[in-house]
Amino acid sequence: MSTTLATASASSPAEPFNAITARAVRKVYATPSGAVEAVAEASFSIARGDFVSILGPSGCGKSTLMLMVAGLEPATSGAITLDGLPVNGPRTSAGMMFQDPTLLPWRSVLENVLFPVSMCRPVMPDDRARAEQLLRMVDLWHFRERRPRELSGGMRQRVALARALINDPRILLMDEPFSALDAITRDEMGLALARIWDTTRKTAIFITHSIREAIFLSDRILVMGRRPSTIVEDIRVPFARPRAPEIEADPAFNELYLHLKASIHRAPPLQ
């Protein structure tokens, strides 16, 4: 196994070529009903252009970690840097996809996709063209004039994906982007994402519950354990790029799959 699975250092110091670093990041939510430690300790660094998936049981702190990286939740302690600069607030350089689609109900699909643009500068015909292209990619071009409430759950999620890509961001943060999609659409979207990544080499963090998807898409996979959650595994995916869907048949694929499954399983259950 050690031949196929290269374990990356989980806490390499922040270096200039690292797009994202987290050092001893901890997050405690203070709530009226008591404090919750969402992330106990997370340290990692992600090189520029790396596609990193995060796997972990429900409620282990994946979304929280991503929000901290995006600068949308302050870390209780520890430090996060993006492109070498400490994260204090949100950066527009990142494209973000939340776990909920979070669409504006009063905007059409097309306008929702253009939302990040419209909030920062006037919308140009170019932007519109790009939005339409993205909507074609997520198979919603025919729905571009509809309101979110007229869409199905999966369709909404695809709108959010298109929105995250509209600014062609250098960093992509995606929280379970395909969870509401059927197997086929999911594969299609995964392929589309891989294509984009292959051509533009974005740095990406990708939260998913599908181990296969994680392997197919990622350069590295981080596994988070149950609460108090830390990063229990940091694995480099050995397949060459671009990857074809056929790699699923590769025995190494299955080996990695079983390893990851076991590793998530090993995480102690919630008491």
Add this chain to the structure above:
Amino acid sequence: MSTTLATASASSPAEPFNAITARAVRKVYATPSGAVEAVAEASFSIARGDFVSILGPSGCGKSTLMLMVAGLEPATSGAITLDGLPVNGPRTSAGMMFQDPTLLPWRSVLENVLFPVSMCRPVMPDDRARAEQLLRMVDLWHFRERRPRELSGGMRQRVALARALINDPRILLMDEPFSALDAITRDEMGLALARIWDTTRKTAIFITHSIREAIFLSDRILVMGRRPSTIVEDIRVPFARPRAPEIEADPAFNELYLHLKASIHRAPPLQ
């Protein structure tokens, strides 16, 4: 293939032993931006105690169909019966899980689980005990006093599952109940559901995007095609009950899996 896959009649007439029947059901949403045909034609009948999964591409009308069965959306034409009686409005005999968790933000997790009870009659200590037991089942007992906004996406979905089960309904309607769960939790919940089903033999409709999950849990699987959507396949799952997770290794399982995958694929793409 014909030996392992028994194709059930898709349009058997309503008979007393059928818990749910749908005859030529059609649904057109009238919206300001034009009408959308969500379900073109759906006819099926589900015997009492059957566990039926619905598979289909994103936006094909699965959720709409379920809402019509639940009596929450009127069918544009066609007829649906529940226990032999036509569906005109919602029935409390059905436990319902929407695609969104739809929790009340001002109620604690426990109160949310008890919501269906509290809306119909005073909450008894028995109900409370049952709710706590369900919360243990979905691994949220420790979070019973928290508000939904303090939960992760997967945790919210599990609250909704517990809520759907609180009244011990004879009919269960679930719209992608495990979409936000990681593989392990998902398997656990699937097993828990199978256990419940094995002991109480509820009639269940289960929308999912996981073909494996569908095979593992169901007596029958309906596949819906893309819009204008109809039921393109109606397959009986041949495995005996109770089922162990090991049946995944059965070659028949894989055969069925590939068959279903192909059948969803066959559905013509959205123009």
Add this chain to the structure above:
Amino acid sequence: QTRAIKLTLPWLANGSTLFTYVAKNQGFFKKRGLEVTISRGFGSVAAAQTVGAGEFDFGFVFAGGIILGAARGLPLVAMGTLGYDATMGILVRADSPIKTAKDLEGKKIGIVPTSAEAPYWPAFARKAGIDTSGISMVQMDNRVLEQSLINNQVDAITAIGTSSVPVMMALKQPSRFMLWSKAGVSLYAGQVVTRAETLAKDKALCQAVTDALVEGLVFALKDPEAGVDIFLKEVPEVGVTKGGKENATISQGLMHYTVLSPEAEQRAIGFTDMTKVAGMVDLVMEYGAPKDAKRPDPATLFTNDFVGDVGKLTPDQWAKVKANVAEYAAILG
């Protein structure tokens, strides 16, 4: 055993109605077996309405309001006149070029429509021979009336002398007043009023109330300072206001001036001159009431049945009263 009755004033308690509190304070009601509650009013017309509706048993209301109310169908009876001139008139700043009625032509005049004198402006204009075509009348609230004059927003205001003059004096604003009664436009001021029904049912009660009020007024006429002191005790908010006492004194003085009349001196305080009121009814019907109002019969609307010895003053006493009000007579011109 005492009987509870409710009495309404035409407006807030002030110097011109302070004698009602004197009557109460001196036990003039109590000794007649009455327990009186005195309420402030919301204008003479409204006061007539509330008495007519039975909300109050008795009222001290200006004749204009009573006649108008009766013309509109309210079953009212006036049992005694305690002020013989409503002091309707025109108020101008002392430095104003308006010296005579004629000077009002082409000017801007402030008027409070709900005030007692307002309807009779045309009557005065006609009697005084004023050409009203160039005059612009500005309707306003009574709270802003004097202010608008002080600020030169209007050139003159129509006013009831007993209420506006003390305000101007308290504000140390020199002013001049033109009484309309000089031009023959005159109405009685406050009268004791009740419902016809009450009168028919309980003459003794009506007698008692009228007597008590007249007795109170006589007391105040004889000793105005004591009247003011009692007033301050009975209505503490007067003492709280800065110019309260001064205002009450002036206002009472002006009111006492209107008591001086042939009716009061020759007959008794409270006496109503039936020929005069017939003229007043005509005036009200012509100017103050809408077209469809019914002319009340002065003989049933007014009565002198309750005027008695209580209101009789000796010539000496009248002389003293005249001396007391001399300065106020000068103010009213």
Add this chain to the structure above:
Amino acid sequence: MPDLTTPSSPAAPPPPGLAARGLAGARARIRPFALPILTAALIIAAWEVVVRVRHIPEVLLPAPSAVAARLWETLPFLLQQAVPTTLETVAGFAISTVLGISLAVLVTASRFAREALYPNIVFFQLIPKIALAPLFIVWLGIGSPSRVTFSVFISFFPVVVATLTGLTSVDRDLLRLCRAVGARGWKVYTQVRFPAAVPHIFSGLKIAITFAMIGVIVGEFITAQAGLGYMILFAASQAEMALIFASIVLLCVIGLALYALVVVAEAFALKRYGA
């Protein structure tokens, strides 16, 4: 057509079968007008009966028939008086809308403005402006501006409170999205907070339009040379209750029409911005 009876209710009953559509449709269209008028008619009838049976004199409470007769006789004149009142109401309402929304934005946008201003706005609202009537005419004169100002003073506060509630109770997820895309300042208001606050804002505007009209009327009580408020006061000086009521009826009809306009605007806005 404004549907006055459904202020902002999304819960319409399912449309009837196609066959019955024509007739039922017509009936459904008439109903929202017929029903309130019917109710009003019942109240009015009861009132008429009470006045007649108990012989209440007109000066205490005029019979509806007397009011109607008076209204009919004086309608041309009253309509003339209604013009300045209506115009000033519209002006007061417009200013209140702009002022109220601006203040609400200011107070949500800046913590400093909120702490420094808000309690003073409430303080100001609590001042019974009618008590300061003398100051009004001193500072604003006896013309229209004085009445419009009065109207604004009495009607801007509901707009402030409602808009404020709307702007601050926006879904947090949407605000997080804004932060995520680097949106800030004005844009967040125009694109997210405002649309989300639309139902709240219109709730404030519906209250404001009624108070704007009341404000003008009270302003006319204080000083005016024309207008329905002036007419009411004039009629009061003659104890002409029927004319008072006639003026009030006309006033309320105009007010209802203005309210209906706000409801129509709300319907459009909700179509655009409703969830």
Add this chain to the structure above:
Amino acid sequence: MPDLTTPSSPAAPPPPGLAARGLAGARARIRPFALPILTAALIIAAWEVVVRVRHIPEVLLPAPSAVAARLWETLPFLLQQAVPTTLETVAGFAISTVLGISLAVLVTASRFAREALYPNIVFFQLIPKIALAPLFIVWLGIGSPSRVTFSVFISFFPVVVATLTGLTSVDRDLLRLCRAVGARGWKVYTQVRFPAAVPHIFSGLKIAITFAMIGVIVGEFITAQAGLGYMILFAASQAEMALIFASIVLLCVIGLALYALVVVAEAFALKRYGA
């Protein structure tokens, strides 16, 4: 402690580091009081200067110092007058709350009630009640009930409109959930619609409390012989501006305190029912 400056703002800044907590905490707690007072002080100072420099006579605009002096002299007396005003305001507000919410529920719950009642409620709201003052005295007498009624008439409408908006703009998904579990009638109101409408309702109540007080004051103008409104009128009849202002200041302080109570109640309710 009521934080008046943050009416319902959920956007609190991140708490400062633990070390600076003590001092900064104290400052943060003082700020919401100090800042508005400071602003008010600035306005007052400007006013004082204007009055003195331009020699504005007291009858037009008294200097703040004159008002303060007057307030100080008459405070015991004014406080006594404030008692009935405050009690009647609270009563009027309480009735408005109950009446307004009931009407809103009635109007949302029944299509019939909505069509029959709602336009008439708006119509009623538009009546300038002050024009009917004599009728008030005739029909309601000169006691407390008259003023409380006046207060209710002027303050219930904001509650109706706001509650109505709240009840009808509930998330449709929640209403679908209710239908799914067979919930109906009253339960849906108490358990779902009401909690969801809480921010709207409180927006209405905050408006209502201010109008309830204004209503009592105006009612006191018409009928009372005690109370701050009466004092204002009395002072006005003698053109005593300083006393008018002193009464208004006391009035506003009491109103602000009542408003603060509503804000506190809102904070509690939002803690319980806020999203």
